[in-house]
Amino acid sequence: MTTYQHVYNPDQKEYPQTSEIGDDVLVDSRIPQNMIINWTLKPRHLTRQGNTKGIYYVMGGKDQYRWMPKNRDGSPKKKHDLFIPWPSDFEKRKRLPVDEKDISIFNALLVKRYLDSKNDAPFMPVGYGGRFQGDRPQVVRSGDLVYFDVDDAGEQVTELSYSAIWRKPVGNLYDAIGKIDSNLLPWNPDRKALTPAEALFGVIEKGADGGRIDDHAHNLASRLRFHDAQAEGKVTLPAEAQTLKILASPKPPSPSLYFRDSHGVYVSKQNLDLSKHVPNGRKRYLPHPNWRQTGQNGKKYWETRSNENQHQKLRVRPIPEETTYRFHIGFENLSAAELTLLRRAIEPGEGFQHQLGLGKPLGLGQVKVVIEEMKFIDRSTRYSLAGWKASRYSDAVRFEEDKYLLDPQALETLLHLGRPGSLAEATPVCYPFDEIGGQRPYNETEGFKWFVTNEKVRPASLKQHMKGAETSDNLPTLESLHSISLSLNIRGRGPKNIVQKIKGKLARKWPCCHVDKVDLRIREVVLLVRKAGIPGVMDSLETPFQFDVGNAHITVSKT
Known part of the structure; x- marks a missing residue:
């Protein structure tokens, strides 16, 4: 489940994101709620139906709305912009609890992204910038508008994000490499032996946090000296x-x-866990x-x-x-x-x-x-x-x-x-x-x-x-996957979920393929296969394949 929700603080009565363009943001009410919209109407635009109070949510722009690039008509070029109508009964709605641990994880991911990008702030909502200063920045703040996910019971928030695509912690890469061989890690107090490369090039001992140890460090000077390379003759670089x-x-x-699992099998992004899975090399x-x-x-x-x-x-x-x-x-x-x-x-x-x-x-x-x-x-x-x-x-x-x-x-x-x-x-x-x-x-x-x-x-x-x-x-x-198109014939009336039923039947019939699409409008089934397997798959597809879904009789055959 992914949707929008305002993380609400009863002591903070202001609504973030509206201050950039006014407390009442007005859009054409014919636009469906929560739909990504193009900027075709100016702020405070009065529609025939009257005003609609809500939050205008814009991703990107470093905290300066006017900084965003403009189209020829002066409207901003932006790909992520939503209007979220503010419900009149907001104060009466049920609150979902958010564990402090999940907020801390979300905050840590943002700070790590900031540091990994050499102090370049992540893609943040307009109005949320300037939060990465200090030794321990608190990026996530009360009143922020976020995406969230909940547990199976729908009672507890489990994940937070500023966008519909979010990251999750998968473990410590340092520890994952150490599980293969501790000597693959930088020289540190827990190591007991040097690798041949370290014995040649020398080492500087690092602390557990990756920082340099100034007192009583075990360092080794290099026994190699690399000298600058000199070109033979004049080197002419391109003029432009x-x-x-x-x-x-x-x-x-x-x-x-x-990454891979212990058996060398594919690991999905959803299931990646560095406490179980290991780097490839x-x-x-x-x-x-x-x-x-x-x-x-x-x-x-x-x-x-x-x-x-x-x-x-x-x-x-x-x-x-x-x-x-x-x-x-x-x-x-x-x-x-x-x-x-x-x-x-x-x-x-x-x-x-x-x-x-x-x-x-x-x-x-x-x-x-x-x-x-x-x-x-x-x-x-x-x-x-x-x-x-x-x-x-x-x-x-x-x-x-x-x-x-x-x-x-x-x-x-x-x-x-x-x-x-x-x-x-x-x-x-x-x-x-x-x-x-x-x-x-x-x-x-x-x-x-x-x-x-x-x-x-x-x-x-x-x-x-x-x-x-x-x-x-x-x-x-x-390999890039390739598609095989098959014709689809339907006689009779099927249930509302006929597409899902057809996909299930075909997946069980042809387990070597991925049923990518069932298009009732043009009567087509599209299968995905690996390129090397196309000849064998085509030979193994026994068609026509006929089956019933409810009162509908389905025939799938090669085109």
């Missing part, structure tokens, strides 16, 4: 900056990408097959083709392709096993491409790193009489690989991810797209559509989640 496509990767938790962007391509308009693949959401897109002047840089790494007191690990991190294997800098999801920053030579200093000779006038580096030192610290399976997986040939031919490298919703590969808008479709489909066999990188076959992919 170029606009990238949006670099908007799905943010955690997004369980279909980032480290994310790595794949080598991009299209990054060199130029379209008919002269734009590179990674340049935007859309004028929407320009404020979310970055402008760059990328370094030209085939530019060569040289740099060196100083190391000291490394064992043979540690030096072997460092060399394989720099050169994992033939054909491997590293990724540096901005635009990795779009194929930018793909680089090949080559070790040209390794030089050693023999300290005992260096500081002897014989070494006084000798070269700094010694030819007498011989290095033999020690693979003790190498994990062969991990190395093979890394190579598999970093080689362009690991992708099946013609596989688009992009975030998943929803072909049913009209999207195509490299779509630039509404990146959430695939995830919405993936959540709603039944049966569970159609739900997809990102699997680990297998080294024996091509890299795993996420």
